[in-house]
Amino acid sequence: MKKTNDFVIRFANVNGTGSASANFLFAKSVFRMGIPISAKNIFPSNIQGLPTWYEVRVSEKGYLGRRSGIDLMVAVNPQSLEKDIASVKEGGVLLYDCTKPLYEHYLRPDIRFIGIPLMKLCNEAYTDPRQRQLFKNIIYVGALAELLGIEFNVLEDLLAEQFAGKEKLIPYNVQALQMGVDYVRENNLNIALNVERRDLIGDKILMEGNAACALGAIYGGATMAAWYPITPSTSVAQAFESYAEQLRIDPVTGQKKFAVLQAEDELAAMGMVIGAGWNGARSFTATSGPGVSLMNEFIGLSYFAEIPAVLIDVQRTGPSTGMPTRTQQSDLTEVAYASHGDTKHPVLIPSNPKECFEMTALSFDLAERLQTLVVVLIDLDLGMNDHVSEPLKWDDSRTYDRGKVLSADDLDRLEKWGRYLDVDGDGIPYRTLPGTHPQKGGYFTRGTSRDEYAKYTEDGKEYKKNMDRLLVKWETTKTLMPSAELYQSAYQSDTGLLFFGTTAYAATEAMERLEAEGGQLDAIRIKSFPFGPEVEDFIRQHKQIFVIEQNRDAQMRSLLINELDTNPAKLIPILNYDGMPITAANIVNLIQAHQPITS
Amino acid sequence: MSFQRPLFRHPNLPKNELGFAKADYEGTLSTLCAGCGHDSISAAIVQACYELNVEPHRVAKLSGIGCSSKTPTYFLGNSHGFNSVHGRMPSVATGASMANRTLKYIGVSGDGDSASIGMGQFVHVIRRNLNMVYIVMNNGCYGLTKGQDSATADVGSKSKAGSINPFQPIDLASMAIELGATFVAQSFSGDKRQLVPLIKAAMDHRGFAFINVISPCVTFNNNVGSTKSYDYVRDHIEATATIDFVPHAEEITAQYDPGTETEITLHDGSLLHLKKLANDWDPMDRISAASAMQKARSKGQILTGLLYINEDAKNLHETIESVPSPLNQLDETDLCPGSAVLDDLMMSLR
Numbered sequence: 003m004k005k006t007n008d009f010v011i012r013f014a015n016v017n018g019t020g021s022a023s024a025n026f027l028f029a030k031s032v033f034r035m036g037i038p039i040s041a042k043n044i045f046p047s048n049i050q051g052l053p054t055w056y057e058v059r060v061s062e063k064g065y066l067g068r069r070s071g072i073d074l075m076v077a078v079n080p081q082s083l084e085k086d087i088a089s090v091k092e093g094g095v096l097l098y099d100c101t102k103p104l105y106e107h108y109l110r111p112d113i114r115f116i117g118i119p120l121m122k123l124c125n126e127a128y129t130d131p132r133q134r135q136l137f138k139n140i141i142y143v144g145a146l147a148e149l150l151g152i153e154f155n156v157l158e159d160l161l162a163e164q165f166a167g168k169e170k171l172i173p174y175n176v177q178a179l180q181m182g183v184d185y186v187r188e189n190n191l192n193i194a195l196n197v198e199r200r201d202l203i204g205d206k207i208l209m210e211g212n213a214a215c216a217l218g219a220i221y222g223g224a225t226m227a228a229w230y231p232i233t234p235s236t237s238v239a240q241a242f243e244s245y246a247e248q249l250r251i252d253p254v255t256g257q258k259k260f261a262v263l264q265a266e267d268e269l270a271a272m273g274m275v276i277g278a279g280w281n282g283a284r285s286f287t288a289t290s291g292p293g294v295s296l297m298n299e300f301i302g303l304s305y306f307a308e309i310p311a312v313l314i315d316v317q318r319t320g321p322s323t324g325m326p327t328r329t330q331q332s333d334l335t336e337v338a339y340a341s342h343g344d345t346k347h348p349v350l351i352p353s354n355p356k357e358c359f360e361m362t363a364l365s366f367d368l369a370e371r372l373q374t375l376v377v378v379l380i381d382l383d384l385g386m387n388d389h390v391s392e393p394l395k396w397d398d399s400r401t402y403d404r405g406k407v408l409s410a411d412d413l414d415r416l417e418k419w420g421r422y423l424d425v426d427g428d429g430i431p432y433r434t435l436p437g438t439h440p441q442k443g444g445y446f447t448r449g450t451s452r453d454e455y456a457k458y459t460e461d462g463k464e465y466k467k468n469m470d471r472l473l474v475k476w477e478t479t480k481t482l483m484p485s486a487e488l489y490q491s492a493y494q495s496d497t498g499l500l501f502f503g504t505t506a507y508a509a510t511e512a513m514e515r516l517e518a519e520g521g522q523l524d525a526i527r528i529k530s531f532p533f534g535p536e537v538e539d540f541i542r543q544h545k546q547i548f549v550i551e552q553n554r555d556a557q558m559r560s561l562l563i564n565e566l567d568t569n570p571a572k573l574i575p576i577l578n579y580d581g582m583p584i585t586a587a588n589i590v591n592l593i594q595a596h597q598p599i600t601s
Numbered sequence: 602m603s604f605q606r607p608l609f610r611h612p613n614l615p616k617n618e619l620g621f622a623k624a625d626y627e628g629t630l631s632t633l634c635a636g637c638g639h640d641s642i643s644a645a646i647v648q649a650c651y652e653l654n655v656e657p658h659r660v661a662k663l664s665g666i667g668c669s670s671k672t673p674t675y676f677l678g679n680s681h682g683f684n685s686v687h688g689r690m691p692s693v694a695t696g697a698s699m700a701n702r703t704l705k706y707i708g709v710s711g712d713g714d715s716a717s718i719g720m721g722q723f724v725h726v727i728r729r730n731l732n733m734v735y736i737v738m739n740n741g742c743y744g745l746t747k748g749q750d751s752a753t754a755d756v757g758s759k760s761k762a763g764s765i766n767p768f769q770p771i772d773l774a775s776m777a778i779e780l781g782a783t784f785v786a787q788s789f790s791g792d793k794r795q796l797v798p799l800i801k802a803a804m805d806h807r808g809f810a811f812i813n814v815i816s817p818c819v820t821f822n823n824n825v826g827s828t829k830s831y832d833y834v835r836d837h838i839e840a841t842a843t844i845d846f847v848p849h850a851e852e853i854t855a856q857y858d859p860g861t862e863t864e865i866t867l868h869d870g871s872l873l874h875l876k877k878l879a880n881d882w883d884p885m886d887r888i889s890a891a892s893a894m895q896k897a898r899s900k901g902q903i904l905t906g907l908l909y910i911n912e913d914a915k916n917l918h919e920t921i922e923s924v925p926s927p928l929n930q931l932d933e934t935d936l937c938p939g940s941a942v943l944d945d946l947m948m949s950l951r
Binding site: 163203205206207208209217220221223225226228249250252255256257258259260261262263265266267269270271272273274275276277278279280281282283285299300303393394395396397398401402434435436437438439440441443444445446447448449450458 | 656657658659661663673674678679680681682683684685686689691692693694695696697698699700701703704721722724725729921922923924925927928929930931932933935936937938939940942943944946947949950951
């Protein structure tokens with residue numbers, strides 16, 4: 003009995019050996035055959051020589067979360083071989099390089115071993131050591147294609163696209179693929195897993211969240227990016243720069259309609275963003291938890307001096323240096339309340355690349371409208387892994403909301419203007435940009451207390467009035483944030499699931515499984531902070547809510563209790579914080595352990 | 602608190618070419634201690650901007666935290682100001698300049714703000730050659746927290762409380778030269794004749810212009826034994842040259858002696874006329890500037906005046922090749938590639 007389009011394959015490689023592109027070739031070929039996949043890079047904080055894994059879940063049912071239990075292991079790293087063999091699911095298959103025999107004690111009776119002499123084949127075919135290393139990866143992709151039934155021309159097409167401009171490399175790669183195919187055929191190898199063409203992808207794309215955020219910044223009109231390298235956010239700034247080099251060059255002069263600055267540290271990166279925001283340019287930085295820690299002082303300035311800024315936080319496993327190349331949702335309370343004194347910040351929480359794009363573009367409108375820092379909060383899983391997503395779309399009639407900025411004419415018309423005066427009752431004052439008017443609108447921006455006319459003051463009444471106005475602005479913020487997604491048109495249960503970000507993949511799968519066992523559940527996905535009325539209503543309407551998140555301290559639960567005055571007993575934490583993306587099985591087990599859900 | 606100056610102006614006050622009186626370049630009344638060196642520097646900035654015919658709204662003034670960083674409130678009251686975070690003014694100024702390269706940026710900092718907490722940002726803004734004037738009001742102590750030694754206090758300098766500073770000082774001007782600053786000057790708050798033309802030249806310089814101004818703290822560091830007191834500084838300064846700034850529009854009438862005198866043409870055509878006092882020193886030669894400073898220091902002297910200038914280096918905007926128009930004025934047409942481009946990009950991800 004063959005398992006069709008429903009299995010997990012893991013590649014165990016040595017990092018720095020070119021395995022990433024070969025493994026992606028495999029993943030994309032399954033995607034091209036119309037079947038949903040979910041790919042996870044499990045990589046070390048290292049450049050060369052350490053074990054790295056790539057996991058692909060093939061799921062005809064469209065489950066895009068990680069699933070534990072490896073059906074097929076491609077083990078080409080002797081360093082991790084023993085562990086890799088041990089991690090294969092009972093009844094699974096291990097494909098290994100049989101150039102050298104396996105140690106007896108590695109063998110397991112409950113899994114199948116399929117040996118392909120990868121090193122031997124390479125040594126016979128190639129003389130150049132780098133080629134021997136690179137093509138070994140392509141050979142096993144060819145072997146897998148033959149074993150699983152992946153169409154060879156799909157792989158050929160992908161190689162042609164990959165090497166566009168370097169066409170002479172294509173035949174070598176095709177030849178290596180064919181070597182793998184031939185070996186499987188000649189030795190009559192077969193396994194009980196296969197890939198069959200389906201039409202389940204439609205116009206969907208395969209994209210990393212970081213690149214989608216970068217494109218969102220391009221479309222959202224960001225002109226200044228300041229950043230400091232830190233995994234897993236580095237590729238946001240790099241992708242922004244590379245898209246900008248394509249899309250933001252003056253066609254006549256070749257000059258750039260953007261500025262990207264690699265700062266000396268995260269403090270400076272945020273300082274640059276705030277300087278540019280103060281001066282009316284849409285600007286952003288991308289970082290991860292440790293960087294946010296360093297930016298805290300400036301974040302308070304943005305809040306108190308009311309300066310637009312955008313911060314994209316790609317979360318990794320903390321605290322401290324933690325596990326820099328593993329995922330987590332543990333910066334939530336950090337970004338929500340970043341900095342000293344009474345501060346809070348709008349946070350957008352995308353779940354997929356399409357939302358990364360949309361919410362990043364939106365973040366610039368919100369930052370300028372609200373004159374404050376807006377956070378786009380994603381994680382390593384979303385940022386650095388390829389996700390199947392609805393295509394990104396842009397409405398050409400859309401214009402940017404530049405917020406309440408006074409022109410020279412406005413200033414001439416106004417009798418009196420106060421930088422921190424709440425004219426409209428929404429808590430948002432009018433601002434002016436340097437250089438606007440020769441006599442009017444100049445003011446002093448500061449992190450110290452000031453009155454409504456931007457004059458320095460230590461008068462407690464003036465200070466309090468300003469802090470209270472910021473709360474009015476916070477209420478306005480709530481009306482502008484994207485609403486949570488509800489997974490039902492009417493509530494059907496007194497039990498709910500609540501989750502956000504990448505947890506959505508596993509949580510929706512867990513929900514299906516729990517419901518298949520006869521239970522009935524409602525679900526909500528939080529997309530932003532502060533919470534909208536729909537979140538309050540969901541909590542009110544359910545007796546118990548499982549709050550599923552990827553951190554130890556149940557940070558979303560804390561925010562809900564803190565912001566909505568929710569009875570803590572109603573909110574049951576379901577947590578995963580081992581650095582690996584949460585799985586549906588994990589969620590089901592934890593929920594069942596708490597309370598069996600049956601009809 | 603800040604105290605507003607009276608708005609009344611005498612109708613016959615002299616005006617500059619733009620029709621502004623000097624008072625139009627002033628800010629609110631200073632709340633610094635009476636006799637503070639910083640107030641003299643503020644006055645020099647006012648004088649320089651008045652004489653240079655600067656449009657006040659085309660200048661943005663930025664600072665960090667400390668007594669020095671309070672001064673932007675006391676000059677250029679019609680300009681936008683930004684009193685940012687301790688030691689972080691350079692990054693804010695960098696972002697501001699990226700957003701609008703057409704404004705002039707004056708950054709004011711102190712020795713605590715630049716030589717300690719902000720050292721990282723100080724050195725990196727120099728490396729990038731940001732187009733700005735960067736003035737350090739250097740008094741060797743933390744005035745606003747009541748007189749602790751700063752990192753520019755000289756070894757052996759005595760504080761008001763009587764303790765002797767045991768640590769080596771950081772020489773910001775030497776450091777700026779070493780890091781590739783394209784305009785480096787040093788002056789004394791009590792020497793307005795030198796300071797005003799230096800500020801004017803710095804404002805016309807296209808690139809990073811650094812002026813380290815020794816500015817005594819009358820309250821906490823003006824005692825006998827302090828090397829940053831008025832008396833000590835007056836006794837120990839030695840100027841590289843006398844300096845005259847000749848704006849590009851003005852006719853040159855004076856006769857100069859080509860032997861000891863040098864003229865430097867700034868980018869906008871203005872001239873700096875220097876009558877050299879120091880030997881073996883060429884303001885366009887980094888090595889001779891660094892060596893003149895070392896020599897002065899070994900003799901216990903403070904070398905003032907223009908130390909080094911390079912009018913040919915690329916500033917940050919030129920280095921990153923950004924468009925000449927301000928980035929903050931670009932709109933959707935310039936910035937948004939549109940749906941057709943996005944749809945094409947999506948094709949490549951399928």
